[in-house]
Amino acid sequence: MAFQHLHSFKILLSKASSCLFDDGFPDFEGKYHWTRNELNYCQTKDELFRGQVSDPRFQCFVHRMLLMHIKSEVLSIDPPVIKYHDLLGAQRNEEFLRETENITLNQAKIQVKDSLDRDIWQDSLVINGTFVSRHYSTSISNSFDFMQQRISAFNLEKAETLHIKRYRAGGHYSPHLDYLLVNPEPWMGNRIATFMVILKPAEAGGGTIFPNVGVNFKPRAGDAIIWLNSKPNYEVAQDSFHGACPVLSGVKVGVTIWIRSVGQELRLPCPLEENKPFDYNLLTHPKWSQRQFWTYTECSWRKGTKQCPTAKAKNVWAI
Numbered sequence: 141m142a143f144q145h146l147h148s149f150k151i152l153l154s155k156a157s158s159c160l161f162d163d164g165f166p167d168f169e170g171k172y173h174w175t176r177n178e179l180n181y182c183q184t185k186d187e188l189f190r191g192q193v194s195d196p197r198f199q200c201f202v203h204r205m206l207l208m209h210i211k212s213e214v215l216s217i218d219p220p221v222i223k224y225h226d227l228l229g230a231q232r233n234e235e236f237l238r239e240t241e242n243i244t245l246n247q248a249k250i251q252v253k254d255s256l257d258r259d260i261w262q263d264s265l266v267i268n269g270t271f272v273s274r275h276y277s278t279s280i281s282n283s284f285d286f287m288q289q290r291i292s293a294f295n296l297e298k299a300e301t302l303h304i305k306r307y308r309a310g311g312h313y314s315p316h317l318d319y320l321l322v323n324p325e326p327w328m329g330n331r332i333a334t335f336m337v338i339l340k341p342a343e344a345g346g347g348t349i350f351p352n353v354g355v356n357f358k359p360r361a362g363d364a365i366i367w368l369n370s371k372p373n374y375e376v377a378q379d380s381f382h383g384a385c386p387v388l389s390g391v392k393v394g395v396t397i398w399i400r401s402v403g404q405e406l407r408l409p410c411p412l413e414e415n416k417p418f419d420y421n422l423l424t425h426p427k428w429s430q431r432q433f434w435t436y437t438e439c440s441w442r443k444g445t446k447q448c449p450t451a452k453a454k455n456v457w458a459i
Contacts, residue, residue, distance in 0.1 A: 165179045165182075165183070165386070166386075166388065168266075168310040168312065168386045169263050169266050169310055170262075170263035170264055170265075170266050170312065170314065171386075173262075173263070173264040173314035174312075174314050174315070174383070177351065178314075178315055178349065178351055178383060179385075179386075181349045181351050181356055182347060182349055182356065182385035182386065186356070187215065187223075187355060187356050187357060187358055188215065188354060188355060188356075189354050189355075189356060190353070190354025191354075192216075192354065195217075197214060197217055197420075198214050198215075198217075199213075199214055200212070200213045200214075201213075201424045201425065203425070208229075208290075210224065210227070210290050211224065211225040211226065212224050212225075212423070212424045213225065214420055214424065215350075215355045215357070215365075216350065216353045216355055216367070216379075216420075217417065217420055218353075218377075218379065218417040219353075219367055219368040219369070219371075219377040219379055219380045219417055219418075220367060220368050220417060220418055220419075220420035220423055221350060221353070221355055221357075221365065221366075221367040221368075222365065222366050222367070222420060222424055223357060223363065223364070223365050224290070224291075224364040224365070224366075225360075225363055226360070226363060227287065227290060227337060227362055227364040228283065228286065228337060228339075228362040228364075229362060230361075230362065232282075232283055232286060232362075233339055233361055233362040235279050235283070236279060236280065236283045236339055236395070237339040237340055237361075237393060238279075239276075239277055239279045239280055240304050240306070240339065240393055240395075243270065243272060243276075243304060244270065245268035245269055245270050245304060245305070245306050246268060246269070246270055247268055248265055248266075248267050248268060248269045248305070249261040249262060249263060249265055249266070250262040250264055250265050264313070264314040264316070265312075265313045265314070266307075266310060266311050266313075267305050267306060267307050267311045267312075267313065267384075268305065268306045268308075268311075269303055269304060269305035269306065270303070270304060271300070271301045271302065271303050271304075272301060272302050272303075272304055273301050273302070274297075274301065274302060280302070284296065284302070287335075287337065291335060291366065291423075293407055293408065293422045293423050294333060294335070294399050294404055294407055295403055295404060295407060296335070296397055296399070298399075298400065298402065298403025298404065299335075299397045299398060299399040299400060299403075300328075300331075300397065300398045300399075300400065302395050302396070302397055303395065303396045303397070303398070304393075304394075304395050305393070305394055305395075305396065306391060306392070306393050307346060307384065307391065307392040307393075307394075308387065308391055309387050309388065309389055309390070309391075310386060310387065311346075311384075311386070311387045311392070312383070312384055312385060312386040312387070313383055313384035314383050315349070315351060315381055315382060315383030316381070316382070316383065317369065317376060317378075317380060317381055318331045318334045318369045318380065318382075318398060319331055319369040319370055319376040319377070319380065321376070325400075327402065328400040328401075328402050329374075329400045329401030329402035329403075329404075330369070330370060330374065330400065330401055331369050331370075331398045331399065331400060331401075332368065332369060332370045332374070332399055332400065332401040332404060332408075333366060333367065333368050333369060333370075333398075333399040334366065334367055334369060334380075334396065334397075334398055334399065335364065335365075335366045335396070335397045335399060336348075336364060336365050336366075336394055336395065336396045336397075337362070337364040337394065337395050338359035338360075338361065338362070338363055338364070338392070338393070338394045339361065339362070339393045339394060339395065340361055340391060340392060340393040341358075341359050341360060341361060341363075341390075341392055342387040342388070342389065342390040342391065342392040343388075343389045343390030344387075344389040344390065345385055345386050345387045345388035345389070346384070346386070346387040346388075346390075346392040347359075347385045348365065348382055348383070348384055348385065349382060349383055349385055350367075350379070350380070350381065350382045351381065351382075351383075352378070352381050353379050356385075366423055367380055367382075368380065368417070368418050370401070371417065371418075372408075372410045372411055372416070372417070372418055377417075407422075408422060409422075
């Protein structure tokens with residue numbers, strides 16, 4: 141069964157446009173929905189490719205909760221885009237991944253109207269996916285509660301149900317906005333934010349790019365990302381424009397939760413200055429962790445590695 145999605149998207153006039161340039165990128169279904177620059181961004185080696193490392197606000201944070209550590213990294217200020225390293229942990233991530241293998245995922249494409257008002261299917265989205273309740277199984281319910289405890293800026297129970305998606309080789313979602321320009325469910329509010337956790341990354345390709353702010357989210361298994369789709373006045377944040385890069389090899393499995401504005405009214409205080417974005421610190425600092433512990437200059441969360449190379453100085457927080 142085809143999955144109808146109402147995300148905004150761009151439409152190019154002809155598939156022939158994909159032949160107008162040689163981008164060095166393998167052909168895949170729906171390639172003509174991507175520009176050459178966007179495909180180039182998909183192939184960048186660095187997650188931040190606009191020189192953001194010189195901005196001291198691009199920091200990493202470590203929060204301690206009992207025996208767990210929450211490791212967050214600022215990828216964008218406006219709109220706020222925050223990465224969580226190894227959010228689920230290896231065992232919980234593997235259990236969640238195994239659970240998805242028992243769920244039927246249907247082919248997902250976007251339904252639009254042609255010039256004659258006929259329904260047609262666009263290949264700007266090529267994945268298999270389905271929505272499931274957080275109560276679908278004990279494993280999924282436990283993982284949902286685990287994520288809610290660590291992402292305290294939003295009430296995930298007021299969000300849409302979990303959307304599980306699988307990208308095989310050639311799977312992608314061309315750049316788009318999650319903010320609903322036509323909202324069929326106004327009583328829920330709009331998609332103020334998007335939360336996504338990657339259970340299994342692709343072997344090659346499969347990142348998530350934000351071309352307007354210079355971000356290419358390249359996850360490992362269990363990594364998560366959250367970003368704001370709207371401004372404090374609840375208008376669309378145009379720079380939340382993003383796309384799921386084509387998978388070149390392997391399979392990518394992820395879970396997305398679209399967070400609606402209704403039910404989040406007291407979660408995100410408006411900034412004191414007009415035309416300022418939401419405060420990204422609300423996403424990096426859990427409410428149970430507010431005391432500065434120490435500051436150090438390298439973020440070596442695992443011995444011998446630097447998983448947070450984007451800032452010169454990183455603040456580390458703990459209880």
